[in-house]
Amino acid sequence: MAAPTLSPSVTNELKELRIVLVGNRRAGKSSSGNTILGRDEFDTVGRTAQCVKRQGQVAGRQVTVVEAPGWWKNYQKEDTPQLSKIEIELSVSLCPPGPHALLLVIRVDRPLTQTEKRSVQKHLELLSERVWSHTIVLFTRGDWLGDTPIEQHIESEGESLQWLVKKCGNRYHVLNNQKREDHMQVTQLMEKIEEMVAGNRGQHYEMERRRGKILEEKRRGDEEIVNDKMMKVKIERESLRLQMGDSLHLSELRIVLVGYVEGGKSSSGNTILGREEFDSVGRTAQCVKRQGHVAGRQVTVVEAPGWWRNHTLEETPELTKNEIELSVSLCPPGPHALLLVIRVDTSLTETRKRLVQKHLELLSERVWSHTIVLFTCGDWLGDTPIEQHIESEGESLQWLVEKCGNRYLVLNNQKREDHMQVIQLMEKIEEMVAGNRGQHYVYICDSIHLSELRIVLLGYRRAGKSSSGNTILGRQEFDTVGRTAQCVKRQGQVAGRQVTVVEAPGWWRNHTVEETPKLTKNEIELSVSLCSPGPHALLLVIRVDETFTETELRSVQKHLEHLGERIWSHTIVLFTYGDWLGDTPIEQHIESEGQSLQWLVEKCGNRYHVLNNLQREDPMQITQLMEKIEEMVAGNRGQHYETERQRIEILEKRRIEEERVKEMMVRGHHNKSVTLKIFLFHFIVAHSLAFYCMDCQRLRSPEVTGAQRSQEPRGHRGPEVRGAQRSQGPRGHRIPHQAALLLYKVDP
Structure with missing residues (x-):
């Protein structure tokens, strides 16, 4: 971007110059006013709350400088107090008939963001769209540039600053308020103002008389009120x-x-x-x-x-x-x-x-x-x-x-x-x-002591849900060795309350909700129906001794939102392994862990509690947990969490159907065993009879002598056969006994 050149042919030296300084707070308006006038006229320590007007002789000219109050650079026009906006509008009327130039003061050592650009635009346009034709961008902190040309800085800063400079007709100047003895920078500024006035055909900026009159009348009226x-x-x-x-x-x-x-x-x-x-x-x-x-x-x-x-x-x-x-x-x-x-x-x-x-x-x-x-x-x-x-x-x-x-x-x-x-x-x-007749404020708390509390423990596997359930109830009720495959419900008296605790099966902490078995997800959904009409609190169990990653956050979020978005209003983060913290406050741990854990805690309404399951004899930690649950219930206007009945009915029907199918499969296996037994029995009986008939026919044969028959053991009611012949002949009498043993080996 080329620097604007000064043309003697179009520039007429003015004997009087009227200037208004505008811009955001801490941009350097007061310091710039002092540099222009060559002496300390404006207060550079406190804030300029009202317009300040000062005059002096500068480079052979009578110069009037008015400083208007600034706005916060990130504030939009609506955020700026009305008093400041009125002062900005009135600033141009303090150097009648109107200023030759408005110097828009911008710090060169800070980037101009899109938000700040919009803020400048809206605040300056309080003076109407015509103001841009009479405005020069005045960059302060010029020492920050070093040997870098201002044009290079404008080019490197991007669209916001380039738009602003262009809106001011590519008029700009750099001021180094640390070098007030350098009069050349002020002389050049005067010349640029005169060139702009010449470009405006010698016209200064003038506020609409009607608007000025309205503002003055309002100011006087407000003062009387x-x-x-x-x-x-x-x-x-x-x-x-x-x-x-x-x-x-x-x-x-x-x-x-x-x-x-x-x-x-x-x-x-x-x-x-x-x-x-x-x-x-x-x-x-x-x-x-x-x-x-x-x-x-x-x-x-x-x-x-x-x-x-x-x-x-x-x-x-x-x-x-x-x-x-x-x-x-x-x-x-x-x-x-x-x-x-x-x-x-x-x-x-x-x-x-x-x-x-x-x-x-x-x-x-x-x-x-x-x-x-x-x-x-x-x-x-x-x-x-x-x-x-x-x-x-x-x-x-x-x-x-x-x-x-x-x-x-x-x-x-x-x-x-x-x-x-x-x-x-x-x-x-x-x-x-x-x-108030000596009375202080008394708050009648809506939170009441609940005689019954219903709690559901949720979380990933090995987080400490079972141990937490035992600590809450004050005794061994949940199995801390094996895995919880289905929901477990236990009850007891705790700190004067009838407490029901339901533990839901956990998921693997790094698993997505798609990787978790359907049965586990169904159990998680059904857990809230096991403490009818619904739990007062869901305790999301998280180990405090392990880093909580972004992956685990997504896993927790998706598994919990199986119960609906409303679940978060009824959830408290329950940190286990509290002994690991030592003397470190849990708030410090949450802060140090970063965004994932902070997001989760905030999603749960910044409700959390630490449990040390190794100190079950400490009843205070449970009493405090009960109180936090009651506070949450009070914040929820006494309402417990309740899932959609239609969804629960569907899950219940699905569970009943699965159990029926399982029972049929077991029964079918039993029927197959009985059928096999009957088949073997008939097969063996038929086979035995066949051998028996063959023996009878052989013994009736004339080849078998009476002496041979008489040698058969007594008590044998069948054909008498000698031991030697019997052992060598068909073993028809042994087959039924072996078959009986075989039948007993069949798994029913």
Whole structure:
């Protein structure tokens, strides 16, 4: 891409230049303004919350520079607060009659993604489509390029940056704010602006007068409303304090922090307690409780896990919802205040407002009487009153603040040394408690103790299902030596509950569902029908001492989904071989194992439990398991898992048919044996009679003498034959005895 050339014939030097700096946050707008004016005029430390206008003499010209507030580079226009968008629009009216140039500030040391390109486009087009004709791309961090030409960088960056540069008429300039003494880079920028103005026939950018008038009127109207509200709130607070007197001060405060992920709950907890107590880097997966002395009060702070701000209640994992519900029980007898943490630098859309409402109402409708909106990222506001932000944001945020009884406070977690903001928060909590007649929040838990629990153990072979069943029931009920080929059902009394445990046959851990025998798959499906009307929990048994691979994940997923997609809402991952972990928390193991195990745990609503089957005498691990099952049942609104009756009926009929066929086969084998016996009996009898007749005929022969007959043994009722002749003659008398022995050898 060729660099734009300067043409003296079309460039007229302007005695006055009006410039507006626009772009995302931390792009270098303030530093660029200082470089252009040759001195420190713009604050490069804090955020620019409102438009800032500065002037000076530069290269023989009177230069006016206006810096507009920036947006987060990954935010779309809808995510940016209304106040910032209004300031961007008004920026062009601060250098009347309008700017000669808008400098779109982009960092050269970071790639411009497709998302960021769309963000730039939508934010800039707040000023209308005509703005592009008056815009130059100003690349900052020019030292990062070294000897690389900017054209080579643009070419290498791909379509997003190339599109943006082209949209600005291929106008661009590089600024190195580390070399402010290099006046040539500023002189060249002035010349490029003048060339663009010449190309625009000497015209500057001008906002539509009607739009400017509307924005000014809205700003003035909002300021009047804000002033009225601030005065009203002040009067109400003073009146309440006069009524309550010294009784308002509480020696102990219990606080729960709730809100979406990345809202700033952990940082706020640290600011309240005045030290690092909560992890502000990783995600909070379970409730965290910390305590300390704050402004003469014993303060307990509980942080509940957050939900993703664009996720519906149904998309939020069951474990997260359970933890939110449990958070209020971690500071007994109940919290004085729930702080609903909302980022002030992000717009609260109607969709997000509904999500906040649904998640908070997990704690019942009564929760709103004990809730204060805690705005974080307070530095973003600058000198703008929070009331002005609330008013400008529109109905969604206003509804939320009103729902919380118009109770709100701004916290700047970047200024932890400012103790006054925490003291003000304590006072607002005390005022709210006074308004609630001294009452704290009490959560009536829907979770109840179940007198009966029905459990199904599932998993691959040799995972420890039988041992786990024995540990749960507290005695040897399942065979831990041989393989479980068919479902086994056992019952017993456990921790005051009637517990039914069904063990389903396992599959080979590396086998696909297609490789698993049909009989095993049928047994897995039938297992849930053996504890009618259905199991409260399915425990998916996984060995903690073996790596869980991607192949095994697919195998588990496919085998479990034989029971339908709904199965995951009723499943807890049961880790066996718990002794292998030692002192390592199971959460650390899950995190270190990677995506496969993390996916499985998350699919089960982040419900898991560790069992050490070598310590069966430890009843606490079973009691905790029972409680986790009850929490899950409560989260499922008391419902157990129930498979389709039609499917179960089909499987039952198939099993009955298979047993009938097997019985017929056994009976058929028996009939064949009887037939063979009868055939042999008739054959032997006929054969014996034939030999007997032959002997009779021979003995009647005159060749046999009486003496010979008299020598036959006594008691012989047949023809008398001598021993010598008998042994040499036909053995007809021996055949029946041998045949009888043969008949007894036939397998019935």
